[in-house]
Amino acid sequence: MPRYKLTLEYDGTAYVGWQAQDNGASIQGALTDAIAAFAGERVAVYGAGRTDAGVHALGQVAHVDLAKQWDNDTVRDAVNFHLRPQPIAVLAAERVAADFEARFSAIKRHYLYRIANRRADLTLNLDRVWRVPRPLDAAAMHHAAQLLIGRHDFTTFRAAECQAKSPVKTLDRLAVLRDGEEIRIETSARSFLHHQVRSMVGSLVHVGDGKWSAGDLEAALVALDRSRCGQVAPPHGLYLVRVEY
Protein backbone atom coordinates (compact mmCIF):
# COMPACT_ATOMS: atom_id res chain seq x y z
CA MET A 1 0.00 0.00 0.00
CA PRO A 2 1.71 3.21 -1.11
CA ARG A 3 1.81 5.91 1.60
CA TYR A 4 1.36 9.58 0.77
CA LYS A 5 2.33 12.65 2.77
CA LEU A 6 -0.11 15.54 2.27
CA THR A 7 0.80 19.14 3.11
CA LEU A 8 -2.39 21.03 3.90
CA GLU A 9 -3.63 24.58 4.16
CA TYR A 10 -7.00 25.43 5.65
CA ASP A 11 -9.27 28.07 7.10
CA GLY A 12 -10.42 26.49 10.36
CA THR A 13 -13.25 28.96 11.00
CA ALA A 14 -16.20 26.75 10.07
CA TYR A 15 -14.81 23.45 11.40
CA VAL A 16 -14.93 21.69 14.77
CA GLY A 17 -11.17 21.25 14.37
CA TRP A 18 -8.84 18.74 12.77
CA GLN A 19 -10.32 15.67 14.40
CA ALA A 20 -13.53 14.00 13.24
CA GLN A 21 -16.28 14.50 15.82
CA ASP A 22 -20.01 13.98 16.05
CA ASN A 23 -20.91 17.64 16.43
CA GLY A 24 -19.91 19.12 13.10
CA ALA A 25 -17.62 19.14 10.08
CA SER A 26 -13.94 18.41 10.68
CA ILE A 27 -10.88 18.84 8.48
CA GLN A 28 -10.08 15.13 8.87
CA GLY A 29 -13.61 14.19 7.82
CA ALA A 30 -13.56 16.49 4.78
CA LEU A 31 -10.27 14.91 3.66
CA THR A 32 -11.57 11.38 4.23
CA ASP A 33 -14.59 12.16 2.05
CA ALA A 34 -12.53 13.80 -0.71
CA ILE A 35 -10.05 10.92 -0.82
CA ALA A 36 -12.95 8.43 -0.96
CA ALA A 37 -14.50 10.34 -3.86
CA PHE A 38 -11.19 10.25 -5.72
CA ALA A 39 -9.73 6.85 -4.86
CA GLY A 40 -12.93 4.92 -4.21
CA GLU A 41 -11.89 3.83 -0.71
CA ARG A 42 -12.40 5.25 2.77
CA VAL A 43 -8.98 5.35 4.39
CA ALA A 44 -7.74 6.66 7.73
CA VAL A 45 -6.20 10.15 7.54
CA TYR A 46 -3.52 10.72 10.21
CA GLY A 47 -2.55 14.31 11.06
CA ALA A 48 0.61 15.75 12.62
CA GLY A 49 -1.35 17.90 15.06
CA ARG A 50 -4.94 18.18 16.22
CA THR A 51 -5.78 21.81 15.56
CA ASP A 52 -8.77 23.10 17.55
CA ALA A 53 -11.97 24.61 16.17
CA GLY A 54 -11.16 27.94 14.50
CA VAL A 55 -7.40 27.30 14.31
CA HIS A 56 -5.88 27.60 10.81
CA ALA A 57 -3.10 25.77 9.01
CA LEU A 58 -0.57 26.96 6.47
CA GLY A 59 1.31 23.65 6.53
CA GLN A 60 -0.45 20.88 8.45
CA VAL A 61 0.80 17.44 7.45
CA ALA A 62 -1.16 14.19 7.16
CA HIS A 63 -0.45 10.73 5.82
CA VAL A 64 -2.72 8.21 4.11
CA ASP A 65 -2.27 4.74 2.62
CA LEU A 66 -3.92 4.21 -0.76
CA ALA A 67 -4.52 0.83 -2.43
CA LYS A 68 -3.19 2.00 -5.77
CA GLN A 69 -0.11 4.00 -6.67
CA TRP A 70 -0.75 7.42 -8.20
CA ASP A 71 1.38 10.21 -9.50
CA ASN A 72 2.03 12.79 -6.71
CA ASP A 73 0.45 15.66 -8.65
CA THR A 74 -2.59 13.54 -9.50
CA VAL A 75 -3.20 12.92 -5.80
CA ARG A 76 -2.88 16.66 -5.03
CA ASP A 77 -5.12 17.84 -7.88
CA ALA A 78 -7.76 15.11 -7.48
CA VAL A 79 -8.15 15.58 -3.72
CA ASN A 80 -8.37 19.35 -4.24
CA PHE A 81 -11.03 18.84 -6.89
CA HIS A 82 -13.18 16.85 -4.47
CA LEU A 83 -12.56 19.24 -1.56
CA ARG A 84 -14.16 22.16 -3.45
CA PRO A 85 -15.65 24.51 -2.45
CA GLN A 86 -14.41 23.92 1.08
CA PRO A 87 -11.54 26.14 2.31
CA ILE A 88 -9.13 23.20 2.59
CA ALA A 89 -6.36 22.60 0.03
CA VAL A 90 -3.59 20.09 -0.53
CA LEU A 91 -0.48 22.16 -1.25
CA ALA A 92 1.62 19.09 -2.01
CA ALA A 93 1.27 15.31 -2.12
CA GLU A 94 4.36 13.15 -1.95
CA ARG A 95 4.92 9.40 -1.94
CA VAL A 96 6.80 8.52 1.27
CA ALA A 97 8.27 5.41 2.89
CA ALA A 98 5.90 3.03 4.69
CA ASP A 99 7.36 3.98 8.09
CA PHE A 100 6.61 7.68 7.72
CA GLU A 101 4.11 8.82 10.38
CA ALA A 102 2.72 12.37 10.15
CA ARG A 103 2.49 12.59 13.93
CA PHE A 104 5.31 10.45 15.28
CA SER A 105 8.00 11.15 12.68
CA ALA A 106 7.74 14.92 13.26
CA ILE A 107 10.82 16.46 14.86
CA LYS A 108 9.57 20.03 15.11
CA ARG A 109 6.31 21.97 14.87
CA HIS A 110 6.12 25.68 14.05
CA TYR A 111 3.15 27.85 15.01
CA LEU A 112 2.33 31.49 14.38
CA TYR A 113 -0.06 33.62 16.44
CA ARG A 114 -1.28 36.90 14.91
CA ILE A 115 -2.55 39.86 16.95
CA ALA A 116 -4.01 43.05 15.44
CA ASN A 117 -3.15 45.71 18.02
CA ARG A 118 -5.70 48.34 17.08
CA ARG A 119 -8.91 50.09 18.09
CA ALA A 120 -10.83 49.69 14.84
CA ASP A 121 -12.90 46.60 14.20
CA LEU A 122 -11.47 43.98 11.87
CA THR A 123 -12.57 43.79 8.24
CA LEU A 124 -10.28 41.87 5.85
CA ASN A 125 -8.68 39.96 8.76
CA LEU A 126 -11.88 38.94 10.51
CA ASP A 127 -11.39 35.39 11.91
CA ARG A 128 -7.70 35.62 10.93
CA VAL A 129 -6.20 37.58 13.85
CA TRP A 130 -6.99 38.42 17.48
CA ARG A 131 -7.81 42.10 17.86
CA VAL A 132 -6.40 43.61 21.06
CA PRO A 133 -7.37 47.31 21.34
CA ARG A 134 -5.07 48.24 24.25
CA PRO A 135 -1.54 49.27 23.18
CA LEU A 136 0.86 46.35 23.67
CA ASP A 137 4.60 46.59 24.31
CA ALA A 138 5.89 43.89 21.95
CA ALA A 139 9.49 44.32 23.12
CA ALA A 140 8.46 43.61 26.71
CA MET A 141 6.49 40.59 25.53
CA HIS A 142 9.50 39.27 23.61
CA HIS A 143 11.80 39.80 26.57
CA ALA A 144 9.45 37.95 28.95
CA ALA A 145 8.85 35.18 26.41
CA GLN A 146 12.49 34.15 26.62
CA LEU A 147 11.85 32.96 30.20
CA LEU A 148 9.70 30.16 28.75
CA ILE A 149 12.41 28.85 26.40
CA GLY A 150 13.92 25.47 27.27
CA ARG A 151 12.72 22.38 29.10
CA HIS A 152 9.95 23.11 31.63
CA ASP A 153 6.88 21.64 33.24
CA PHE A 154 4.20 23.64 31.35
CA THR A 155 1.28 22.62 33.62
CA THR A 156 0.25 26.30 33.96
CA PHE A 157 -0.12 26.58 30.18
CA ARG A 158 -1.92 23.30 29.60
CA ALA A 159 -5.64 22.69 29.05
CA ALA A 160 -7.41 20.61 31.69
CA GLU A 161 -8.41 18.11 28.98
CA CYS A 162 -4.84 17.69 27.68
CA GLN A 163 -4.07 14.02 27.04
CA ALA A 164 -0.26 14.22 26.94
CA LYS A 165 1.45 11.77 29.32
CA SER A 166 3.80 14.43 30.68
CA PRO A 167 3.48 18.21 31.07
CA VAL A 168 7.24 18.55 30.48
CA LYS A 169 8.11 19.97 27.06
CA THR A 170 11.12 21.69 25.51
CA LEU A 171 10.29 25.04 23.92
CA ASP A 172 12.83 25.97 21.24
CA ARG A 173 11.61 29.37 20.16
CA LEU A 174 9.09 32.00 21.24
CA ALA A 175 9.62 35.29 19.42
CA VAL A 176 7.35 38.34 19.56
CA LEU A 177 7.73 40.67 16.58
CA ARG A 178 5.86 43.87 15.75
CA ASP A 179 5.13 44.82 12.13
CA GLY A 180 3.05 48.01 12.19
CA GLU A 181 -0.23 47.31 13.97
CA GLU A 182 0.35 43.54 13.77
CA ILE A 183 2.15 41.55 16.45
CA ARG A 184 3.37 38.14 15.31
CA ILE A 185 4.31 35.47 17.84
CA GLU A 186 6.38 32.65 16.36
CA THR A 187 7.00 29.50 18.35
CA SER A 188 8.66 26.15 17.71
CA ALA A 189 9.01 22.89 19.62
CA ARG A 190 9.10 19.16 18.96
CA SER A 191 5.56 19.09 20.36
CA PHE A 192 3.17 21.24 22.36
CA LEU A 193 0.59 20.53 25.05
CA HIS A 194 -3.09 21.13 24.32
CA HIS A 195 -3.77 24.92 24.33
CA GLN A 196 -0.11 25.60 25.17
CA VAL A 197 0.48 28.19 22.46
CA ARG A 198 -2.78 30.02 23.13
CA SER A 199 -2.13 29.94 26.89
CA MET A 200 1.39 31.37 26.46
CA VAL A 201 0.10 34.06 24.08
CA GLY A 202 -2.73 35.04 26.42
CA SER A 203 -0.29 35.41 29.30
CA LEU A 204 2.19 37.37 27.16
CA VAL A 205 -0.59 39.84 26.33
CA HIS A 206 -0.85 40.52 30.07
CA VAL A 207 2.85 41.40 29.95
CA GLY A 208 2.31 43.53 26.84
CA ASP A 209 -0.40 45.67 28.38
CA GLY A 210 1.46 46.11 31.65
CA LYS A 211 -0.79 43.94 33.81
CA TRP A 212 2.06 41.48 34.40
CA SER A 213 5.82 41.91 34.72
CA ALA A 214 8.23 39.38 33.24
CA GLY A 215 8.63 38.14 36.82
CA ASP A 216 4.88 37.51 37.05
CA LEU A 217 5.10 35.34 33.93
CA GLU A 218 7.96 33.35 35.42
CA ALA A 219 6.08 32.97 38.71
CA ALA A 220 3.06 31.63 36.79
CA LEU A 221 5.29 29.09 35.01
CA VAL A 222 6.92 27.77 38.17
CA ALA A 223 3.62 27.66 40.08
CA LEU A 224 2.60 24.60 37.95
CA ASP A 225 -0.99 25.71 38.44
CA ARG A 226 -3.49 26.04 35.59
CA SER A 227 -5.39 28.76 37.44
CA ARG A 228 -2.29 30.96 37.22
CA CYS A 229 -2.45 31.10 33.42
CA GLY A 230 -3.25 34.69 32.45
CA GLN A 231 -5.87 34.00 29.78
CA VAL A 232 -6.21 31.70 26.78
CA ALA A 233 -5.95 33.59 23.48
CA PRO A 234 -8.80 32.85 21.04
CA PRO A 235 -8.26 30.17 18.37
CA HIS A 236 -8.72 32.33 15.28
CA GLY A 237 -5.29 34.00 15.58
CA LEU A 238 -3.42 30.67 15.57
CA TYR A 239 -1.77 29.01 12.54
CA LEU A 240 0.05 25.67 12.29
CA VAL A 241 2.73 26.92 9.92
CA ARG A 242 5.02 23.95 9.27
CA VAL A 243 5.94 20.49 10.51
CA GLU A 244 9.52 19.33 10.20
CA TYR A 245 10.61 15.72 9.67
Place this chain on the structure above:
Amino acid sequence: MPRYKLTLEYDGTAYVGWQAQDNGASIQGALTDAIAAFAGERVAVYGAGRTDAGVHALGQVAHVDLAKQWDNDTVRDAVNFHLRPQPIAVLAAERVAADFEARFSAIKRHYLYRIANRRADLTLNLDRVWRVPRPLDAAAMHHAAQLLIGRHDFTTFRAAECQAKSPVKTLDRLAVLRDGEEIRIETSARSFLHHQVRSMVGSLVHVGDGKWSAGDLEAALVALDRSRCGQVAPPHGLYLVRVEY
Protein backbone atom coordinates in the same frame (compact mmCIF):
# COMPACT_ATOMS: atom_id res chain seq x y z
CA MET B 1 -20.19 72.71 9.66
CA PRO B 2 -17.08 70.85 10.83
CA ARG B 3 -15.59 68.62 8.13
CA TYR B 4 -14.07 65.23 8.97
CA LYS B 5 -11.63 63.12 7.00
CA LEU B 6 -12.26 59.37 7.47
CA THR B 7 -9.61 56.76 6.68
CA LEU B 8 -11.36 53.51 5.84
CA GLU B 9 -10.60 49.81 5.58
CA TYR B 10 -13.05 47.36 4.03
CA ASP B 11 -13.62 43.93 2.57
CA GLY B 12 -15.35 44.72 -0.73
CA THR B 13 -16.50 41.14 -1.41
CA ALA B 14 -20.18 41.53 -0.52
CA TYR B 15 -20.65 45.08 -1.85
CA VAL B 16 -21.60 46.53 -5.23
CA GLY B 17 -18.61 48.85 -4.78
CA TRP B 18 -17.94 52.20 -3.15
CA GLN B 19 -20.75 54.07 -4.83
CA ALA B 20 -24.38 53.86 -3.73
CA GLN B 21 -26.43 52.01 -6.36
CA ASP B 22 -29.90 50.56 -6.64
CA ASN B 23 -28.77 46.95 -7.03
CA GLY B 24 -27.20 46.18 -3.67
CA ALA B 25 -25.30 47.34 -0.62
CA SER B 26 -22.50 49.86 -1.15
CA ILE B 27 -19.70 51.05 1.10
CA GLN B 28 -20.91 54.64 0.71
CA GLY B 29 -24.43 53.62 1.68
CA ALA B 30 -23.27 51.67 4.74
CA LEU B 31 -21.27 54.70 5.92
CA THR B 32 -24.19 57.07 5.30
CA ASP B 33 -26.43 54.85 7.43
CA ALA B 34 -23.85 54.48 10.23
CA ILE B 35 -23.22 58.23 10.38
CA ALA B 36 -26.96 58.87 10.46
CA ALA B 37 -27.37 56.41 13.34
CA PHE B 38 -24.60 58.18 15.26
CA ALA B 39 -25.09 61.87 14.41
CA GLY B 40 -28.81 61.88 13.70
CA GLU B 41 -28.43 63.37 10.22
CA ARG B 42 -28.07 61.90 6.73
CA VAL B 43 -25.06 63.57 5.17
CA ALA B 44 -23.26 63.10 1.85
CA VAL B 45 -20.15 60.89 2.09
CA TYR B 46 -17.51 61.79 -0.54
CA GLY B 47 -14.83 59.22 -1.34
CA ALA B 48 -11.35 59.60 -2.86
CA GLY B 49 -11.90 56.76 -5.31
CA ARG B 50 -14.82 54.68 -6.53
CA THR B 51 -13.67 51.14 -5.87
CA ASP B 52 -15.54 48.50 -7.90
CA ALA B 53 -17.52 45.55 -6.55
CA GLY B 54 -15.15 43.10 -4.87
CA VAL B 55 -12.25 45.58 -4.60
CA HIS B 56 -10.86 46.10 -1.09
CA ALA B 57 -9.46 49.08 0.76
CA LEU B 58 -6.71 49.36 3.33
CA GLY B 59 -6.80 53.15 3.29
CA GLN B 60 -9.70 54.63 1.32
CA VAL B 61 -10.42 58.24 2.33
CA ALA B 62 -13.76 60.01 2.58
CA HIS B 63 -14.96 63.35 3.91
CA VAL B 64 -18.22 64.34 5.56
CA ASP B 65 -19.64 67.52 7.04
CA LEU B 66 -21.40 67.12 10.38
CA ALA B 67 -23.67 69.70 12.02
CA LYS B 68 -21.99 69.36 15.39
CA GLN B 69 -18.33 69.24 16.36
CA TRP B 70 -17.16 65.96 17.89
CA ASP B 71 -13.92 64.65 19.24
CA ASN B 72 -11.99 62.79 16.47
CA ASP B 73 -11.90 59.51 18.40
CA THR B 74 -15.60 59.75 19.18
CA VAL B 75 -16.40 59.99 15.48
CA ARG B 76 -14.18 56.96 14.74
CA ASP B 77 -15.56 54.79 17.54
CA ALA B 78 -19.21 55.76 17.09
CA VAL B 79 -19.24 55.19 13.33
CA ASN B 80 -17.49 51.83 13.86
CA PHE B 81 -20.09 50.90 16.46
CA HIS B 82 -22.92 51.51 14.00
CA LEU B 83 -21.10 49.79 11.11
CA ARG B 84 -21.00 46.46 13.00
CA PRO B 85 -21.07 43.67 11.97
CA GLN B 86 -20.24 44.82 8.45
CA PRO B 87 -16.61 44.41 7.30
CA ILE B 88 -16.06 48.18 7.06
CA ALA B 89 -14.04 50.10 9.65
CA VAL B 90 -12.96 53.67 10.24
CA LEU B 91 -9.23 53.48 11.03
CA ALA B 92 -9.00 57.20 11.82
CA ALA B 93 -11.26 60.25 11.89
CA GLU B 94 -9.72 63.71 11.77
CA ARG B 95 -11.18 67.21 11.73
CA VAL B 96 -9.96 68.94 8.56
CA ALA B 97 -10.27 72.38 6.96
CA ALA B 98 -13.50 73.21 5.10
CA ASP B 99 -11.70 73.17 1.74
CA PHE B 100 -10.43 69.58 2.08
CA GLU B 101 -11.96 67.34 -0.59
CA ALA B 102 -11.32 63.57 -0.38
CA ARG B 103 -11.33 63.27 -4.16
CA PHE B 104 -9.99 66.58 -5.48
CA SER B 105 -7.37 67.34 -2.82
CA ALA B 106 -5.65 63.98 -3.39
CA ILE B 107 -2.19 64.25 -4.92
CA LYS B 108 -1.42 60.52 -5.15
CA ARG B 109 -3.24 57.20 -4.95
CA HIS B 110 -1.50 53.92 -4.13
CA TYR B 111 -2.93 50.54 -5.13
CA LEU B 112 -1.76 46.97 -4.50
CA TYR B 113 -2.70 43.94 -6.58
CA ARG B 114 -2.09 40.49 -5.06
CA ILE B 115 -1.62 37.30 -7.11
CA ALA B 116 -1.26 33.80 -5.62
CA ASN B 117 0.89 31.99 -8.16
CA ARG B 118 0.04 28.40 -7.24
CA ARG B 119 -1.79 25.28 -8.32
CA ALA B 120 -3.71 24.62 -5.11
CA ASP B 121 -7.09 26.21 -4.51
CA LEU B 122 -7.24 29.18 -2.16
CA THR B 123 -8.36 28.76 1.44
CA LEU B 124 -7.42 31.57 3.85
CA ASN B 125 -6.98 34.05 0.97
CA LEU B 126 -10.21 33.28 -0.85
CA ASP B 127 -11.59 36.59 -2.24
CA ARG B 128 -8.32 38.29 -1.21
CA VAL B 129 -5.98 37.38 -4.07
CA TRP B 130 -6.16 36.28 -7.71
CA ARG B 131 -4.97 32.69 -8.09
CA VAL B 132 -2.92 32.14 -11.27
CA PRO B 133 -1.86 28.47 -11.54
CA ARG B 134 0.66 28.85 -14.41
CA PRO B 135 4.19 29.77 -13.27
CA LEU B 136 4.76 33.51 -13.72
CA ASP B 137 8.12 35.23 -14.29
CA ALA B 138 7.79 38.20 -11.93
CA ALA B 139 11.11 39.69 -13.04
CA ALA B 140 9.93 39.78 -16.67
CA MET B 141 6.66 41.37 -15.51
CA HIS B 142 8.54 44.03 -13.56
CA HIS B 143 10.84 44.77 -16.47
CA ALA B 144 7.92 45.16 -18.91
CA ALA B 145 5.92 47.21 -16.40
CA GLN B 146 8.53 49.98 -16.54
CA LEU B 147 7.43 50.70 -20.14
CA LEU B 148 4.11 51.98 -18.74
CA ILE B 149 5.72 54.49 -16.36
CA GLY B 150 5.29 58.16 -17.23
CA ARG B 151 2.71 60.22 -19.10
CA HIS B 152 0.76 58.17 -21.65
CA ASP B 153 -2.62 57.85 -23.32
CA PHE B 154 -3.93 54.76 -21.48
CA THR B 155 -6.91 54.14 -23.78
CA THR B 156 -5.90 50.47 -24.13
CA PHE B 157 -6.12 50.01 -20.35
CA ARG B 158 -9.38 51.92 -19.82
CA ALA B 159 -12.88 50.51 -19.34
CA ALA B 160 -15.43 51.41 -22.02
CA GLU B 161 -17.60 53.02 -19.35
CA CYS B 162 -14.78 55.19 -17.97
CA GLN B 163 -16.01 58.74 -17.33
CA ALA B 164 -12.65 60.54 -17.18
CA LYS B 165 -12.38 63.52 -19.52
CA SER B 166 -9.00 62.45 -20.83
CA PRO B 167 -7.31 59.04 -21.23
CA VAL B 168 -3.93 60.67 -20.58
CA LYS B 169 -2.51 59.90 -17.15
CA THR B 170 0.92 59.95 -15.53
CA LEU B 171 1.91 56.65 -13.94
CA ASP B 172 4.51 57.15 -11.20
CA ARG B 173 5.20 53.59 -10.13
CA LEU B 174 4.40 50.04 -11.23
CA ALA B 175 6.52 47.48 -9.40
CA VAL B 176 6.15 43.70 -9.56
CA LEU B 177 7.61 41.89 -6.56
CA ARG B 178 7.63 38.18 -5.76
CA ASP B 179 7.42 36.96 -2.13
CA GLY B 180 7.29 33.15 -2.23
CA GLU B 181 4.16 32.09 -4.06
CA GLU B 182 2.72 35.63 -3.86
CA ILE B 183 3.28 38.27 -6.52
CA ARG B 184 2.55 41.82 -5.38
CA ILE B 185 2.03 44.59 -7.90
CA GLU B 186 2.33 48.07 -6.39
CA THR B 187 1.29 51.10 -8.39
CA SER B 188 0.98 54.83 -7.74
CA ALA B 189 -0.37 57.81 -9.67
CA ARG B 190 -2.22 61.06 -9.03
CA SER B 191 -5.28 59.32 -10.48
CA PHE B 192 -6.18 56.24 -12.51
CA LEU B 193 -8.71 55.54 -15.25
CA HIS B 194 -11.58 53.13 -14.59
CA HIS B 195 -10.21 49.53 -14.59
CA GLN B 196 -6.71 50.84 -15.36
CA VAL B 197 -4.91 48.91 -12.62
CA ARG B 198 -6.77 45.65 -13.34
CA SER B 199 -6.17 46.07 -17.09
CA MET B 200 -2.43 46.66 -16.60
CA VAL B 201 -2.21 43.68 -14.22
CA GLY B 202 -4.09 41.38 -16.61
CA SER B 203 -1.74 42.33 -19.44
CA LEU B 204 1.34 41.94 -17.24
CA VAL B 205 0.21 38.37 -16.45
CA HIS B 206 0.40 37.68 -20.20
CA VAL B 207 4.03 38.81 -20.00
CA GLY B 208 4.61 36.69 -16.89
CA ASP B 209 3.40 33.47 -18.47
CA GLY B 210 5.29 34.07 -21.73
CA LYS B 211 2.28 34.79 -23.92
CA TRP B 212 3.47 38.36 -24.48
CA SER B 213 6.93 39.92 -24.74
CA ALA B 214 7.66 43.34 -23.22
CA GLY B 215 7.42 44.62 -26.80
CA ASP B 216 3.88 43.25 -27.10
CA LEU B 217 2.91 45.21 -23.98
CA GLU B 218 4.37 48.39 -25.43
CA ALA B 219 2.61 47.76 -28.76
CA ALA B 220 -0.69 47.35 -26.89
CA LEU B 221 -0.11 50.66 -25.09
CA VAL B 222 0.65 52.66 -28.23
CA ALA B 223 -2.22 51.05 -30.18
CA LEU B 224 -4.68 53.15 -28.10
CA ASP B 225 -7.19 50.35 -28.63
CA ARG B 226 -9.22 48.77 -25.82
CA SER B 227 -9.42 45.48 -27.71
CA ARG B 228 -5.62 45.17 -27.42
CA CYS B 229 -5.76 44.96 -23.60
CA GLY B 230 -4.61 41.46 -22.63
CA GLN B 231 -7.26 40.70 -20.03
CA VAL B 232 -8.77 42.47 -17.03
CA ALA B 233 -7.64 40.98 -13.73
CA PRO B 234 -10.51 40.14 -11.33
CA PRO B 235 -11.47 42.70 -8.67
CA HIS B 236 -10.80 40.59 -5.57
CA GLY B 237 -6.99 40.92 -5.83
CA LEU B 238 -7.09 44.74 -5.79
CA TYR B 239 -6.59 46.99 -2.75
CA LEU B 240 -6.75 50.79 -2.47
CA VAL B 241 -3.84 51.10 -0.05
CA ARG B 242 -3.41 54.81 0.61
CA VAL B 243 -4.38 58.26 -0.62
CA GLU B 244 -1.91 61.09 -0.27
CA TYR B 245 -2.84 64.75 0.25
